Amino acid sequence: MISQLSWKIGGQQGEGVESTDRIFSTALNRLGYYLYGYRHFSSRIKGGHTNNKIRISTKPIRAISDDLDILVAFDQETIDLNAHELTKHGVIVADAKFSPVVPEGVAARLFAVPITGIAEELGTSLMKNMVASGASWALLGLPMEVFNKAVEEEFGRKGAAVVEKNVLAVARGAEFVLTEAGGPLDQFQLEPADGLQKLFMIGNDAIGLGAVAAGCRFMPAYPITPASEIMEYLIKALPKFGGTVIQTEDEIAAVTMAIGANYGGVRTMTASAGPGLSLMMEAIGLAGMTETPVVIVDTQRGGPSTGLPTKQEQSDVNAMIYGTHGEIPKIVISPSTIEECFYDTIEAFNLAEIYQCPVIIMTDLQLSLGKQSAEILDYNKIVINRGKIVTSPEEQEPNKLFKRYEFTEDGQSPRVFPGTKHGIHHVTGVEHDQEGRPSESTINRKKMMDKRLGKLDNLQVTNAIKADAPHEEPDYLIIGMGSTGGTIDEARVRLEADGIKTNHVTVRLLHPFPAEQLKAYTSKAKKLIVVENNATGQLAALIKLHVGSSEKIHSHLKYDGNPFLPSEIYKECKELIQWQR
Structure with a gap:
């Protein structure tokens, strides 16, 4: 048998x-x-x-x-x-x-x-x-x-x-x-x-379930492959909890509607793929400037333009991190399993409200649509943290407004929902003072920029990297993201059988980049092999930028629309060993 x-x-x-x-x-x-x-x-x-x-x-x-x-x-x-x-x-x-x-x-x-x-x-x-x-x-x-x-x-x-x-x-x-x-x-x-x-589901369904568990009650979205199943899942699920889904006319409407609903106090998300993410960029900047939480899912597919809409790729990394104009605080997290799709979605909502900024959940087509077995989810792990929401602000002095953008030690300002007594304030996409009034003061501008960008200095996320590192000094540290994790592990079994010592790290926080955590593993490896489904080595570039070790990095890239096979990673590592000898 x-x-x-x-x-x-x-x-x-x-x-x-x-x-x-x-x-x-x-x-x-x-x-x-x-x-x-x-x-x-x-x-x-x-x-x-x-x-x-x-x-x-x-x-x-x-x-x-x-x-x-x-x-x-x-x-x-x-x-x-x-x-x-x-x-x-x-x-x-x-x-x-x-x-x-x-x-x-x-x-x-x-x-x-x-x-x-x-x-x-x-x-x-x-x-x-x-x-x-x-x-x-x-x-x-x-x-x-x-x-x-x-x-x-x-x-x-x-x-x-x-x-x-x-x-x-x-x-x-x-x-x-x-x-x-x-x-x-x-x-x-x-x-x-x-x-x-066992559960048997696609990543998109796990994200949808995670959104419901996180308290999301509204989703505006425009259908696009391979993100549509999130919308379809929530169309059925949210009404059971008093929520709803609206199919908008485009992704610009979807993200601005999501920002507005979050400002109003309703946990809201939207989901799209690369082309839709491009349309959302200006509004993502609005969320960063107004310090409004919003959760966005980007299910990567083959690009650019319409590209390969039904094929695998991981080429939106730079767009997610650098796509918005100006400089804002932003978090990009990357689940790598069905279970992580569920738990990370819950964490994304918490992070968005704690740090009052956009959070992008990065998946890829194989993780989004590849149906696979998963362990039974533990609902006891669910924790809801809505950050600094003020429900009873102190009465303001005459002609004074609530300091929605107050300078604080941790950079997180108090937040009120519309209609809260004594909570009235201005909200605008232009630079503003602590009460939200437009301001072009150079002193205020620098303080506000430092406040916004400094919010993530002490960012805490669950498992910024996921490491399997049995060797103190491995021949190879293989690094990947998203759906490549299981494929890398299977290739490693064959490599270990050939006497090649390997460790494996999956990067789960793409921005801000977990440089120190990753450096603990890169410093010990003889060679770093970065596995990613794109043509330009975007993850490898992030590692070079934040960690260094350029001389040790070897990119193993695949961008023909198909996911990696275990044999492809195995052969690449074997050939590299032979070349080095």
Whole structure:
């Protein structure tokens, strides 16, 4: 028996690939397996090749697999594009309708199943995805009743007759392939899972859930890939707690509305991707100048311009840190797991209100949309801190206003909500005095700039970096951010087996940069390898700027739209060792 395998289904977008993947993975999750998914999809609504890959394991996993065991193909293009990933024991389950051909040099076993034919016999070709999934599930030898339960949950809202037909489609697909194969294939028999309950979700859903738990009750946003699922999640969730979501006309309206709602006292967030973030920049400066908290999620994708809207990239780092005009306090945090997406979102709301500034949550497409297993969340960890909110200000002297921007020792001024008695003050985007009145005094300008920028001098965040450092003097310190963490860890297992000592740091606070924390690890390593999905080495540049060690830094970059594979990081490190020798 084996401890893990990988399964992929592909076809034209709109053929039911997504629903097949959803049912297949749901059934596996019910059995207690750990899962890690990757969606390759076109930027078109319908048409264009798409595939979903699931890695299945009896142990925790956080990376895409290098290879593939089972490929389910609705067309020849799927075979041509993906068959090279198959192992020597790999299998292709393909629709006999298109007369599938295994490419030369691929040693995979082909099962040409009349997928469309069986579906049409049952009444509609739309059920071909259920025929295909039943065929591939049967090869694993896993309980069919678990899969049927997932089918029932998927189609239950459409009535018993629809459920019955889809269950029959699954059975017919399973029956055909088992007859052809002579039963479940030995090479695909998985060891039993632990059976423990696990979450199975995308990062965007975890961010949405974190926002609800943090007390967010309003989200203005404009749909954009790969951020839209946050909005979709909150559309369903917020009304249950007295909140709401508004689809705005653009991202400028979304962020200004979020700033206004936060000023009014309602915890509010918005979410977008690189193009939307660009439109928000002037308003982010407004939030910094008026010291109004706001939480913004940037789910990075391939750029520039429309770029690769459905592909992986980590190229917005500089935009998030330096994009606004002028100089304001700003916090940029970067979760790297599903669990961190949840907890970091809660912390982002706290940080925004404590330091009264914009907080940007930086994710990437793979973390945002890659569905994966996660540990059960601990709601006892949730702490809400709203900072220096004053509910009962002292009565002001005649003709005096509340000092909303008062100079204080820690730089955090008292904050009141509109309508609070004795709390009236001015709010303006121009430079202002302690009461908010416009001021061009040079003395006041310098004091206000120092006050705003000094607020983050004593910034405290949870785990600014996440380190796994078993070696005192490693050959390599591999540094990454976002979704690269699990891939790096898997590559390290292979490197350690080859006698190469490695430590790993995931940078989780991008701005202000945690230079001293990182320096404790960079100073001990012989070589620093910075892994990032962009062409210009933006994380490496931050390390050089704040930490130094330029002579030790080697950038491993990937910007073709795909996430890193463990083998790619492993090979890069091996080649670097050989080159140094």
